Amino acid sequence: MDRIRIRGGRPLAGEIQIGGAKNAALPLMATGLLTEDRVILSNVPKLADIDTMTLLLAQHGLAVDPVGNDGRTLSIGGPIANTEAPYDIVRKMRASVLVLGPLLARVGEARVSLPGGCSIGTRPIDLHLKGLEQLGATFDLDGGYIDGRVTGRLRGATIVFPFVSVGATEQLLMAACLADGQTVLANAAREPEITDLAECLVRMGARISGIGSDKLIVEGVERLHGASHTIIPDRIETGSYACAAAISGGSVFLRDARLEHLGATVRTLREAGVEILEQPGGLMVKRLNGLHGADAMTEPYPGFPTDMQAQFMALMSVAEGASMVTETIFENRFMHVPELNRMGARINVHGASAIVR
Ligand code: UD1
Numbered sequence: 001m002d003r004i005r006i007r008g009g010r011p012l013a014g015e016i017q018i019g020g021a022k023n024a025a026l027p028l029m030a031t032g033l034l035t036e037d038r039v040i041l042s043n044v045p046k047l048a049d050i051d052t053m054t055l056l057l058a059q060h061g062l063a064v065d066p067v068g069n070d071g072r073t074l075s076i077g078g079p080i081a082n083t084e085a086p087y088d089i090v091r092k093m094r095a096s097v098l099v100l101g102p103l104l105a106r107v108g109e110a111r112v113s114l115p116g117g118c119s120i121g122t123r124p125i126d127l128h129l130k131g132l133e134q135l136g137a138t139f140d141l142d143g144g145y146i147d148g149r150v151t152g153r154l155r156g157a158t159i160v161f162p163f164v165s166v167g168a169t170e171q172l173l174m175a176a177c178l179a180d181g182q183t184v185l186a187n188a189a190r191e192p193e194i195t196d197l198a199e200c201l202v203r204m205g206a207r208i209s210g211i212g213s214d215k216l217i218v219e220g221v222e223r224l225h226g227a228s229h230t231i232i233p234d235r236i237e238t239g240s241y242a243c244a245a246a247i248s249g250g251s252v253f254l255r256d257a258r259l260e261h262l263g264a265t266v267r268t269l270r271e272a273g274v275e276i277l278e279q280p281g282g283l284m285v286k287r288l289n290g291l292h293g294a295d296a297m298t299e300p301y302p303g304f305p306t307d308m309q310a311q312f313m314a315l316m317s318v319a320e321g322a323s324m325v326t327e328t329i330f331e332n333r334f335m336h337v338p339e340l341n342r343m344g345a346r347i348n349v350h351g352a353s354a355i356v357r
Contacts, residue, residue, distance in 0.1 A: 012250035018238050018257045018282070019045040020072065020231035024193035026095040027170040028200055028231060029053045032062050032076030033102035034174060035204060037226025042073045044231060052093045056085060060099065077226065080107055087113035087144060097125055098167065100148060101175030104137050108150040114141075123330070127168035131159045135172070135179055156181030156220055164189045164300040169216070170197055177206040179220035188216050191301040192261040196232045203227035235261040236307045239269075242285040243311040246274040247318060251286040259283060263302030268294055268312065272319060293321035293356070298329050310336040316356040317345035323356040 020043035030053070032039045044050060054064040054074075061081025067073040083103050090096040090113040103110035115125065129139055129146065135154040140147040156179045159172055169189040174197075176183035188194070190212060198211045204227045207219040238257040245252035246269065259266060259278050266276055272294040277284040293316060298306040306329040316323035317340055327333050334354060337347050346357040 008248075010248065012245050012248045012252050015253040015255055016241050017255045018233040018241070019043070021045070021193055021196070021234040021236075022047055022049055023095075023166070023191075023234075023236075024196040024231050025050060026053055026093075027098050027174070027193070027197050028229065029057060029064070029074070029076060030098045030102050031174065031197070031200060031204065031224075032057060032064075033060065033080060033099060034106055034178060034201075035077070035224040035226055036079070037224075038075050038077035039200070039204070039226055040067060040073065040075045040228040042228070042230045043233075044072050044074050045234065046071060049093050049095065052089060053095070056089045056096050056099060059084070059086065059089065060103070083107060083110045084145075085110070085112040089113075090115055094123065095167070097128060098171055098174070100128065100146070101132060101171040104132060104148050104150050105154050105175040105178035108152075110146075110148045112146050112148070114144050114146060125167070127161060127165050128171045131161075131168060131172040132175060134159050135175055135183065152180075154179035154220075156183040156218070158184040158186065161185070161187040163187070164214075166191055166194065166300075169194055173198060173201070173208070173216060173218065176218040176220060177201055177204075177208070177224060178222070179218070181220055183218045183220065185216040185218070186214070188214050189300055190214050192232055192235060196229075200227060200229040203229060232261065233257055235263075235265070236305065238262065238283070239265045239305070239308045240311045242269060242274065242276065242283075243308075243315045245285040246272070246287040246291065247315050249287050251284070253279070253282055253284050255282040257283040264296075264299070264304040265308055268296050268304055269315075272315065272323075274315075291315065291319035293319050293323035295324045295326075297326040300329070306330055306333060309333065313337070313347065313354065313356055314340060314345075317347065319356075324353055325356060326353040328352060 062078045094115045134157040166189045204224040209217045233256045273291045275286045296304045
């Protein structure tokens with residue numbers, strides 16, 4: 001499907017099942033590289049990125065098999081036959097670089113393509129590489145590829161991230177589980193997806209403390225075993241449908257959505273006049289009265305998520321009064337602004353902030 005036609009102007013009503021979190025599922029799939037046993041994941045969302053990660057793991061020699069008929073449970077495992085992550089796969093999905101740490105930790109070598117350009121800014125992976133170097137890996141750059149190597153095992157170290165990175169935290173967390181000795185990850189990201197990854201790693205035999213905080217302490221083990229894990233519901237999907245209910249003046253029940261994962265999204269939407277109620281089995285989202293302007297600044301969790309910024313700006317476009325939306329995580333993440341303006345929105349961008357009238 002490359003075209004979606006929407007006939008608008010109707011309040012949304014009904015119930016939507018929230019799927020498993022994509023950004024939790026991708027690193028969780030990479031944990032299949034950390035053990036010779038099987039990792040069984042349930043509540044896997046049906047998305048192109050999941051197919052890309054499946055392809056990448058298959059390229060490394062792993063089997064990714066469906067379990068049952070729901071299409072949402074995967075069993076991942078098998079011997080690692082190849083340690084190269086080719087450009088054709090990595091360019092499609094940046095999260096492919098998450099195989100680097102697990103491959104180095106498990107088999108001591110990895111050849112991973114550099115991710116290349118990305119539409120939301122330059123997005124380097126320097127923190128991933130620097131952290132893995134601190135654990136004892138060495139890297140060579142060769143024709144757009146990173147060639148990584150470890151002599152013996154990775155060794156535990158204290159890594160202080162200069163700023164918060166979700167991917168770098170996940171990368172180092174996975175690698176540290178199989179390192180020799182203790183690793184401390186300070187100024188770590190604490191997104192719910194990282195907690196989900198850490199909990200699955202613990203089920204696989206990893207020794208991690210500080211889960212949910214910005215300081216993760218990992219006592220490395222020699223071996224991890226298989227585990228079964230259910231992926232958390234997607235908080236960005238939840239927030240997006242909440243915006244859709246609110247923008248249309250509707251009332252929608254979001255099944256399985258969890259308030260405690262939403263961080264600043266809840267406060268900001270409520271401030272704008274959106275009603276969000278916790279009910280058994282999910283969240284009820286309604287807009288009864290008018291919407292009014294509220295400000296949002298994107299920040300690492302539990303701040304307002306950058307992945308909710310565009311949807312929130314669409315909502316603010318039809319609110320009474322002005323709103324200021326500031327993007328602090330990615331450069332160049334206002335590509336939606338000219339499109340919203342074409343539809344009649346009044347948005348001006350000044351540097352990293354957009355004023356929505
Ligand atoms: C993840 C999410 C993405 C989300 C983002 C921020 C996945 C698969 N993707 O992306 O949806 O928008 O978190 O919440 O989970 N940076 C560096 N060097 C590095 C790593 C990152 O400079 O080595 C910069 C990035 O360019 C960006 C900032 O750090 O400006 C945060 O990026 P990061 O948290 O790493 O995002 P991702 O893990 O790529």
